[in-house]
Amino acid sequence: MPDWELQRCCDHNQGVFIISVAVFTVVILAVSSSSPPSLWRTVLLTPFKLITVFLHETSHALACKLTCGDVEGIQVHANEGGVTHTRGGIYWLILPAGYLGSSFWGMVFILASTNLLTTRIAAGCFLLALVVVLFVAQNWLLRGLCIGFIIFLAIVWLLQETTTVRILRFVILFIGVMNSLFSVYDIYDDLISRRVHSSDAEKFAEICPCPCNGVGWGVIWGLISFIFLCASIYLALVILS
Template sequence: MACVSGGTVKSITVDPNLGGLTTYVGNRRTQCLALPAGYLGSSLLGGILVFCGFNVTASKGAAIMLIVCLVLTMFWARNLLAFCICLLFAGIVGFLWWLDGGKHLKYFTLFLGVMSCIYSILEILDMLVLRKANGSDAQQFAEKYGIFPAQGWGFIWLLISLIFLVGAVLAGLAAFKSDGTGNSNSTAGAN
């Protein structure tokens, strides 16, 4: 998000115990968009996967993007464990795509989307709302933009994440009234 909003990323550090740290340089707009991007971006992408999980064809589209991301990660990470995990997930996606015309791929896509949304929601609750994490993104956001304290911004980000999840479920139900096989989801009796 820092790059998209006109900033420049200086470094990215991944800490298995504390998450990650992205150091960037940018203007006020860059900071406003980049600080909540980790939490809200995970919820948004999870919501997209949840939406796609209601239809086989949409799940196949999401699976293509997922495999592209996994392949890029395999070459970028240059770590045997990351390579093996990405290969495993790509294999699962490929197998589910092949199995029974991909009907089971939508459940895996739905699982990944819900997992991403719920993880983001729980992380926001834990780090930003229930306990005040000094140096957190919400703390930095509150220092730069005021209006609310860090926990207030965390609560707002939590509401946005919940809206992404609930909105994706409702949109998926509305958009895909068929299960992808031509069968209606309703339980109307046969004549």
């Protein structure tokens, strides 16, 4: 392929990626605004917000397992909250894993969407995570969420392989963008703008010897999450070039 054709192909891919991220960002910010307040609660978009909670809690669980602890159960609630019951493990690693892990997975999904093979791998790993969490879920909302997204991703994947409706990459990208944006937003809302004494950051501040309160840790975690978001966009453009 001549150099000019290769450059045009790269520019096209980068353009599609930038436009997709921009559109997804506008949609996510628009539906999460307070006007009108009911828009974000639509049947179509609420499951995707709950998936960000799912990845947050799954990150807690994964950190627990990686530090030799036991995961007793996971819950995701309709009010967009969640809880992970753990026993053992390294507590000071488990606590920040929710917010930082969520932003990390958002970055992984964004980068995976740049290539069809990596998109398939990301979708497959996500399906596996949904199946695993299905068996440790402690409430029916989380079980329903897992089953619903297993069916949804299976249908999208089937359409990808058998028809001209090839949207698997955009679904993975949308989940990645939403997760990255809301990990930053949730850190600000939960840890910085208001001080909740039961938050992960406040608990982390109690056990960390560094003289920093929960708000301070919220700022640090927020900056790390924002770096993940910016890095994912930059690296994706580099890959597509």
